[in-house]
Amino acid sequence: MGPAGPRGSFSFQTGALPFSITTRGKHLVRLAMKQTASKSEADKRLFAAINTLENAIKTAKSKVSSNLTHQDTVARLMCYESMVHKQRILVNEMISHRDRGNWDEFKRHADLLAGTSNMIQLDVVSILSEISGRNTHTA
Numbered sequence: 001m002g003p004a005g006p007r008g009s010f011s012f013q014t015g016a017l018p019f020s021i022t023t024r025g026k027h028l029v030r031l032a033m034k035q036t037a038s039k040s041e042a043d044k045r046l047f048a049a050i051n052t053l054e055n056a057i058k059t060a061k062s063k064v065s066s067n068l069t070h071q072d073t074v075a076r077l078m079c080y081e082s083m084v085h086k087q088r089i090l091v092n093e094m095i096s097h098r099d100r101g102n103w104d105e106f107k108r109h110a111d112l113l114a115g116t117s118n119m120i121q122l123d124v125v126s127i128l129s130e131i132s133g134r135n136t137h138t139a
Helices: 039-064 068-100 103-131
Strands: 007-012 019-024 027-033
Touching: 039 068, 039 103, 068 103
Parallel strands: none
Antiparallel strands: 007 019, 019 027
16 A cells, blocks of 8 residues: 555446446546446346345235234335335436546445445345244344
8 A cells, every 4th residue: 555545456246236446545547347248238237136126125025014013024125115216316326427437426326326235135135034934033
């Protein structure tokens, strides 16, 4: 690490975010699509990942909505549905930032998407495990 901060590259993938970022200090220098992904392919993969997350939420919601004892879980899942809708807006904004070369905002949006997607995915998997009886942990 030099006086300007860490240098190098890192890659991240949030479900379908196939981007590689090169850094110099705290500044993003270059963003490149991974080898085979064109912009349109990457965009399709982003929306496909959101669709997958949305379908998992719908599956969990359908399994718990008939049970009155799970109404708090249904409320959580409804909140996640709203978050996925907002993620679609973020993806569109992120694509716009990418196309304009506004990499700081692009990365900020990617980080927000990664964080919210991870949180939703972890909780939905937990809910589905609990419903199917595979979760043997009791509080």
